[in-house]
Amino acid sequence: MTQSRLLRMDNIGVVVESLDAAVAFFAELGLMLEGRATIEGAWAGRITGLGDQRVEIAMMVTPDGHGRLELSRFLAPAVVADHRNAPVNALGYLRAMFTVSDIDDTLARLRNHGAELVGEVVQYEEAYRLCYIRGPEGLLIGLAEPLGANR
Structure with missing residues (x-):
């Protein structure tokens, strides 16, 4: 009997309120937009x-094509809970971490889209x-800029 294995x-x-934002x-x-669609019906x-x-x-999709983020806006049924402002020590999913080439430039650009630093850059x-x-x-997002040998 062959054992099932994780492929990827x-x-x-x-889940978000404003898909466009x-x-x-x-x-x-x-990230690049790979596509948009409306999913509906009992099958889903x-x-x-x-x-x-x-x-x-x-x-x-990430530039390397390996990572994907699916953003969803529920039209029906209505959203029933909101965990977006939970602190970093809350149970459940915490955040997505992205590696960037320049954290200062990334922060400056994302601030134009409403991003706020939670603590400080360390x-x-x-x-x-x-x-x-x-x-x-x-939404809680982590940013990491590799230094030295990690670049």
Whole structure:
């Protein structure tokens, strides 16, 4: 009997109120819009357990083509909970971390899209400069700039 094995991580999903604002933010970060669609019907609800649903999605992809972020805006049923402003020590999914070539430039560009620094930019040894920001709708995003041999 052959054992099943993990092939890859396909994407991370994030639910947002404004799909356009989230797409603009993540495009500014450097992800590319792979496509947009409306997903609806009972078939989709059978996967999620929500019944008949209608969701607008946008699939964003990293420049290397290996990482994807699926942004979703639920039209029906209505959103029932909001975890966007949970602190970093809350249970559940925490944040998505992105590696960038220049953290200062990235922060400056993302501030034009409403990003706010959570704490401060710190340097971890000679390996990385790191920070957390709140992006569109308060989403927690991590940024890492590799230094030295990590570049």
